[in-house]
Amino acid sequence: xxxxxxxxxxxxxxxxxxxxxxxxxxxxxxxxxxxxxxxxxxxxxxxxxxxxxxxxxxxxxxxxxxxxxxxxxxxxxxxxxxxxxxxxxxxxxxxxxxxxxxxxxxxxxxxxxxxxxxxxxxxxxxxxxxxxxxxxxxxxxxxxxxxxxxxxxxxxxxxxxxxxxxxxxxxxxxxxxxxxxxxxxxxxxxxxxxxxxx
Numbered sequence: 001x002x003x004x005x006x007x008x009x010x011x012x013x014x015x016x017x018x019x020x021x022x023x024x025x026x027x028x029x030x031x032x033x034x035x036x037x038x039x040x041x042x043x044x045x046x047x048x049x050x051x052x053x054x055x056x057x058x059x060x061x062x063x064x065x066x067x068x069x070x071x072x073x074x075x076x077x078x079x080x081x082x083x084x085x086x087x088x089x090x091x092x093x094x095x096x097x098x099x100x101x102x103x104x105x106x107x108x109x110x111x112x113x114x115x116x117x118x119x120x121x122x123x124x125x126x127x128x129x130x131x132x133x134x135x136x137x138x139x140x141x142x143x144x145x146x147x148x149x150x151x152x153x154x155x156x157x158x159x160x161x162x163x164x165x166x167x168x169x170x171x172x173x174x175x176x177x178x179x180x181x182x183x184x185x186x187x188x189x190x191x192x193x194x195x196x197x198x
Contacts, residue, residue, distance in 0.1 A: 002135035004182060007154075007175040008051070009140045009147055010069070012061040013038035014169045018144070021093045025086040025114065028060045031068075035061070038170035039068025045172065045194060046070070052136035057081035057143060065170065066141040075141070080127040083143035087114020106145075107160040121159035124150045144169075151175065155185050167191050 013035030017024040031039060046069055055078035056066045066075050089097050089111045097104050110116035115123075127150070131138065142150075148162035154175045167173070167190075174189040189195070 003137075004177050005132065005134050006137045006188070007131065007140055008046075008049075008137055009142065009150065009173040009175060010042060010065065011144050011147055011167050011169055011171050012057075012059075012065040012141065013042075013068070015061050017091070018169055022091050023086040023089055023093070023097075024061075024143075025083045025090055026059075027090060031061055031064050035169065036064070036068055039065040042069035042170055042172070046139075049137055051139045053134060054139045054141075055081060056141040057083065057146075059083065059143070062141045062143065066139075069141075071139055071141075078127070078140075080123050080130075081140060081142040081146065084120050084145040084149070085111065085114035087111040089114065107163045117159045120146065120149045121153060124153040124159070128153060147173065151187055151190070155187060165190065 013031045015024065015029040015035055016032055017027070017029055019032065042065065051071065051074065054066065054071045054074040054076065056062050056075045058077050058079055059082060062081065066072050107117060144167045147167045148165040149159055151165045151173065152159055152162040171191045171193065172189065172195065173187065173191065176186060176188045178184040178186045
C-alpha cells in the first residue's frame, strides 16, 4: 500500500526584499548570505527524508533554497509554485501602497497589473488537483504569499483566509490528511523550523 500524500511546503530563505518588507513577485532576487545559511540549515532538518518528488518555483530564491537544502538534483520546475504577481506594486512596502490606496488589502483587492485573489486561488486549486493523486512525501519550494493561499485552499477555505497563516523565510509546513479520516485534508505542521512536532 502506498503511503499517503504529505506536501512539505518550504518557503525560500531570506532575500534583501523579504528582509525589508518589499513585495517580491516576479523580481528574481538571490538569497542573502543569511538566506543561504537558512537553506543549508534546511538540509540538516530534511536529512533522512525520502521525497517521491521535489518541485520548485521557477524563481531564483526558491531554486537556490532547494539547492541549499540538498534537493536540487531531484527538483523539477513547477510554474504554479511562483509567488503572487504583485504587478504595479512590485517592490513596494505595504505602507507605501497605503499612501496611494489607504484601504488596499491584497486579500480583497489583489494587485493592479498582477494577480487578483481569484487568480491566485485558481492557481492553487490547479496545483492541488495535480498533486492530490501522488503518494509519499513531496517537497514544494515556493513563497510566502502563495504558501498562505495554498494552505487555505488545501483545507477548503476561501483564499482570503490565507491572511491568517503567517509564514517565515525557510520555514516548513506539512499539508496532509488526518490519520483517522484519510479523506480529510489537514495542516499537520505550520511555519516550523524543525520537524520535531511532525
